[in-house]
Amino acid sequence: MLKLVIADEVRAAVETGRPVVALESTLIAHGLPRPRNLEVAADLETLLRDRGVTPATIAVIDGIPTIGLDAIELTRIANTPNVAKLSVRDLPVASALGRTGATTVASTSLLAARAGISVFATGGLGGVHRGWADSADESADLVTLAGTPITVVCAGVKSILDVGATLERLETLGVPLLGWRTNTFPGFYLSRTEFTVDWRVGAAADVATVMADARALGLRAAVVVANPVPEADQLDQELHDRVLDEALTQAARRGLRGKAVTPFLLATFHRETAGASLETNIAVVRNNVTVAADIAVAWSAHPTGPDQTSPDQT
Numbered sequence: 001m002l003k004l005v006i007a008d009e010v011r012a013a014v015e016t017g018r019p020v021v022a023l024e025s026t027l028i029a030h031g032l033p034r035p036r037n038l039e040v041a042a043d044l045e046t047l048l049r050d051r052g053v054t055p056a057t058i059a060v061i062d063g064i065p066t067i068g069l070d071a072i073e074l075t076r077i078a079n080t081p082n083v084a085k086l087s088v089r090d091l092p093v094a095s096a097l098g099r100t101g102a103t104t105v106a107s108t109s110l111l112a113a114r115a116g117i118s119v120f121a122t123g124g125l126g127g128v129h130r131g132w133a134d135s136a137d138e139s140a141d142l143v144t145l146a147g148t149p150i151t152v153v154c155a156g157v158k159s160i161l162d163v164g165a166t167l168e169r170l171e172t173l174g175v176p177l178l179g180w181r182t183n184t185f186p187g188f189y190l191s192r193t194e195f196t197v198d199w200r201v202g203a204a205a206d207v208a209t210v211m212a213d214a215r216a217l218g219l220r221a222a223v224v225v226a227n228p229v230p231e232a233d234q235l236d237q238e239l240h241d242r243v244l245d246e247a248l249t250q251a252a253r254r255g256l257r258g259k260a261v262t263p264f265l266l267a268t269f270h271r272e273t274a275g276a277s278l279e280t281n282i283a284v285v286r287n288n289v290t291v292a293a294d295i296a297v298a299w300s301a302h303p304t305g306p307d308q309t310s311p312d313q314t
Contacts, residue, residue: 004064005061007068013054014117017306017307018054019293019299022119022120022150023108024057024103025103026104028041029078030263031123031266032282033278038075044289051290051294056117060091060103067117080100083101084099085101086102086103087106087140105122105139105141105145106145110148118151118296119295121154121285124156124158125139126142127163129161129162142170143173148220151207153288155227155287156186156226159187159193160244163187163195178200178201178207180202180227181200184197184228185197186229189240189281190234190235190240191229197226205298208299212303233279233280248265
């Protein structure tokens, strides 16, 4: 029988209603180069602890979904070559076969919600890929968020995707979208895109109230908080556009599809921007973790905030 392993400190925080923020492991395994990946992973957990929030980095270890990696497990995910990238559909297979893998936005959201965690910080969402009319290529993040009650703080979606189509899908799927102190949807490497958001929030307490009201209505969808990277940390617009065009062309020539696309494009960005995209990526995640911490604290203090019950472990 599939069973979650929840770190003692995470379980204690969930059961007593203290603030917890989930973190994904695909960023560690596939999004950042070694040894920077492990340094950033530790830094993100420290950022949360310094704000009185319990971190819960999530991965599958030897077939066991693990909520709150210890130092050894974190190092294993960071340093294992070609570690599997697990979305929702991969979880039962990895579990049955005893495999180890890093969790995506979709699978992290699902496992975090099952563990009773209400807030999750990531870099950017997956979404609808360019040329979707021909390929029907859409990230499992979107449909998973439509049925998973968790608040996800992100910097929008990466510009390698079809941003407009992604926003349309989020609307169709009934996923509430909030702009964190912005009316413009962010583009991960860039602080803004040409697209707007309908709702702007400026305080963590407001997000907590949205979360409470969504639960009161019985909504099963996630709440997405779109938090732009600070302008001082974003990529130069001209450089971004040039590298994006080149990367998309190369990916098409190589016939890359599905899970292979994002790591290739990120590696191309890192190489062609002389590492500037890596620094932006790290700034994005740090910024999102900081906002997520504030939201988790506000949710913990909200009158109708977290249920102080045992997390689901079966």
